[in-house]
Amino acid sequence: MKSNVLLVLLLLPLVCLTACNDTCRETRTFRQFTPVTFTAEQIRNGVKQEAPRSLVNPGKIYTKDGYLLINEVKEGIHLIDNRDPANPRPVAFIRIPGNGDMAIRNNILYADSYMDLVALDISKLTDIKEVNRVQNVFPNGQFEGGWWSFNANTLMLSDQRVNYVTETVETNCEDGMIARQNACPNCMSTDFANRFVSAAPAPNTNGVGGSMARFTLYDTYLYTVGQQDMQLFNIQVPAEPRRGERINLGGGIETIFPYKDKLFIGSTTGMLIYDNTNPAKPVRMSVFQHARVCDPVVVHDNIAYVTLRSGTNCGGNLNQLDVVDIKDLYNPKLLKSYPMQNPHGLGVDFPNLFICEGQSGLKSLDARNALDVKQLEHLAGMNAYDVIPMGAAAGRKQLLMIGKDGLYQYDYTNPQQLQLLSKIAVNRPF
Numbered sequence: 001m002k003s004n005v006l007l008v009l010l011l012l013p014l015v016c017l018t019a020c021n022d023t024c025r026e027t028r029t030f031r032q033f034t035p036v037t038f039t040a041e042q043i044r045n046g047v048k049q050e051a052p053r054s055l056v057n058p059g060k061i062y063t064k065d066g067y068l069l070i071n072e073v074k075e076g077i078h079l080i081d082n083r084d085p086a087n088p089r090p091v092a093f094i095r096i097p098g099n100g101d102m103a104i105r106n107n108i109l110y111a112d113s114y115m116d117l118v119a120l121d122i123s124k125l126t127d128i129k130e131v132n133r134v135q136n137v138f139p140n141g142q143f144e145g146g147w148w149s150f151n152a153n154t155l156m157l158s159d160q161r162v163n164y165v166t167e168t169v170e171t172n173c174e175d176g177m178i179a180r181q182n183a184c185p186n187c188m189s190t191d192f193a194n195r196f197v198s199a200a201p202a203p204n205t206n207g208v209g210g211s212m213a214r215f216t217l218y219d220t221y222l223y224t225v226g227q228q229d230m231q232l233f234n235i236q237v238p239a240e241p242r243r244g245e246r247i248n249l250g251g252g253i254e255t256i257f258p259y260k261d262k263l264f265i266g267s268t269t270g271m272l273i274y275d276n277t278n279p280a281k282p283v284r285m286s287v288f289q290h291a292r293v294c295d296p297v298v299v300h301d302n303i304a305y306v307t308l309r310s311g312t313n314c315g316g317n318l319n320q321l322d323v324v325d326i327k328d329l330y331n332p333k334l335l336k337s338y339p340m341q342n343p344h345g346l347g348v349d350f351p352n353l354f355i356c357e358g359q360s361g362l363k364s365l366d367a368r369n370a371l372d373v374k375q376l377e378h379l380a381g382m383n384a385y386d387v388i389p390m391g392a393a394a395g396r397k398q399l400l401m402i403g404k405d406g407l408y409q410y411d412y413t414n415p416q417q418l419q420l421l422s423k424i425a426v427n428r429p430f
Contacts, residue, residue, distance in 0.1 A: 038097070043114055044135075046097040049128040052078070052090030054427035061402045063388060064104045064207030067091075068400065070407060070424075074098050077111065079125065085398055085409045085421045091125055103215040103222060104207035108238040110215065110222055112138055117224070117233065119241055131239045137231055138224075210386035210402070211296040211345040216258045219279040225249065225256045225265060232280065244280060259299040262329065266297045271306055273329055288324055288332040296386075300350045302327040303335075303370055307343035307355060319343060321355060323370045335370050345386030347399075352415050354399060356384035362401055362408075364415045376416040382408065 055078065059071035066083035076095040082088045098114030107123035108131070119132040206217045214225050220236040221244065228251050232244035252268030263282055265272040270289040274282040288304075297306045304324040310317045321338040342358040351368035361380040367373050383404040389412070390398040399410040399418070406426050411419040 038114075040115070043097045044116065044133070046095060047113065047118060047120070047130050048095050050076075050093045050095055053093045055406060055424060056426060056428050058385075058402055058404070058407065058426065060101055060210060060212055061386060061388060061400055061407070062102050062104065062207050062209045062213075063390070063400060064205070068407070069102055069104075069109075069207075070402065071099060071102065074100065077102060077109075079122075079128075080424070082409075088407075088409070088422055088424060092128065094120065094128055101213060101215040101224070103209065103213075103217050105217055105222070105235055105238045106205060108235075110233075110235075110241065112215075112224070115139060117241060119239060121239065132241060134233065134241055134243055137243060138226060140227070208388055208390075210388050210400075211257060211298050211347060212255055212386045214254075214256060216256050216263075218258050218261075218263075218276055221279045223256060223258075223263065223282075225253050227251065227253055229253070230256070230265070230282070232282075234280075247282060255296040257297050257299060262299075264297045264299055264304060266295045266306070268295070271295070271297050271304060271324070271332070273326070273332065275329075286330050286332055288334075296345055298346055298348045299326070300348045300367075303367075304332065305346060305348060305353060305367070307340065307346050309340075309342050309344060309358070321346075321373070323367075323373065325370075336373075338373055344384065347387040347389045349389035349391050349397065349412075352389060352397075352412060354387045354389060354401075354412075356387055356401065356403070358385070359383050362387070362418075364412065364418060366415070377418060379418060 055070065055072065057073045059073040062069040063082070066081070068080040068082040068088065070078040070080065072078060075097070076093055076099050078093055079091045080088050081091050096111050096113050096118060099111050102109060102111045104110070107121060109120045109122045111118050111120065115136050115138050117134040117137055118130055120128055121131045122128050209216065216223050220234060222233040222235050222241060224231045224233070229249055230247045232246070233241040234244050235241050249265060249272060250267065253265060254268065255266040257264045261276045263274040263276050265274065270287050272287050273285045275285050276282050295306050295308045297304055299305070302325065304326050306322040306324060308318045308320050308322060310319055319340045319342050321340055321343060323335045323338070325333045325335050340355065340357060341360040344356040344358050346353065346355045348367065351366055353365040353367040353373065355363045355365065357363055361378060361382050362384045363375055364377040365373050365375050384401055385403045388400040390400065396411045397413050398421070399412050401408040401410065404426070407424040409421040411421055
């Protein structure tokens with residue numbers, strides 16, 4: 001009797017397995033690392049306007065005339081109608097292979113596309129188009145997770161590139177259902193982009209970038225910084241950028257910030273100050289040196305604010321805000337250092353100072369006394385990368401903040417209590 005019971009128990013799982021005949025599909029999205037190479041022709045034919053799409057891996061931010069541009073790292077630029085910050089509306093996605101930075105003069109958008117500088121006419125948002133290109137001006141660069149280099153008409157990515165792969169797997173189960181991966185649930189329809197036409201911006205105007213920018217504009221020039229040099233472009237005729245002088249800056253160059261007729265350049269070992277009185281030939285004035293760490297810089301009046309952070313390929317282990325006296329631009333002096341958690345980008349609308357603390361969120365500070373910078377508020381629960389304080393607009397002060405989890409907009413009329421206006425969240429497929 002016991003042997004019969006045992007036999008039934010052993011056969012029961014097999015009976016159940018053969019009885020489950022209903023078929024369903026399970027959709028799984030995972031990360032696959034695949035080496036990638038491109039030809040120059042593939043890259044140069046890849047620039048085009050597309051329907052809006054979700055943020056997946058946001059990078060730099062830029063704003064002009066009520067419009068917001070968000071870089072999708074190495075893929076292109078999200079264009080958003082932000083005239084109502086409480087209700088930002090996606091307009092289009094501009095696919096630009098290898099893009100990381102941008103700047104706008106009048107109706108012309110300048111963007112890097114791996115080794116080239118691309119100029120696009122954005123005066124009509126239903127018909128954004130490339131109008132010019134300066135080839136082979138950025139021979140190498142850095143992307144998230146590795147490096148790329150252009151040689152012999154072929155682009156090589158030194159490390160592996162992340163691709164998001166969706167596969168459908170059939171399984172046997174009971175009462176199965178189909179799961180679908182929505183690539184862009186919050187995007188607006190193509191119809192909206194096709195209907196929307198912007199008015200041309202006012203002539204001779206520039207947009208505004210964040211502290212992490214590698215592109216900036218001054219007078220009739222576009223300045224771009226690479227790992228060790230600054231490349232100038234004459235944009236007297238905005239739609240026809242012409243390659244200008246290339247200036248060696250030394251190694252570890254990261255960011256560029258214009259203030260009046262000076263350029264402040266952040267590097268892994270210090271802050272470089274250049275006299276830009278002659279825009280065609282910037283001249284080095286001085287260097288404020290610090291330990292080897294990553295550091296963007298912003299400036300107000302006679303004070304420069306520099307953040308230093310660890311945990312990056314820059315090396316070093318400092319996490320702090322340096323407040324630097326630049327009354328004598330030939331002899332900058334450290335006034336005081338303030339400990340931080342992991343500071344990234346920063347922005348100043350004096351006396352308001354905002355610092356992105358990476359995974360530790362966003363800080364609002366009172367900077368009116370350089371020797372006693374006070375924290376007013378610390379917002380946690382977000383990953384903050386860079387900010388742009390917009391100053392007073394429509395009766396309120398507007399702050400743009402980008403991070404790994406999306407784009408946040410705040411009203412900082414009361415800097416001790418930032419009010420969230422809106423958020424555009426990322427939508428990663430995993």
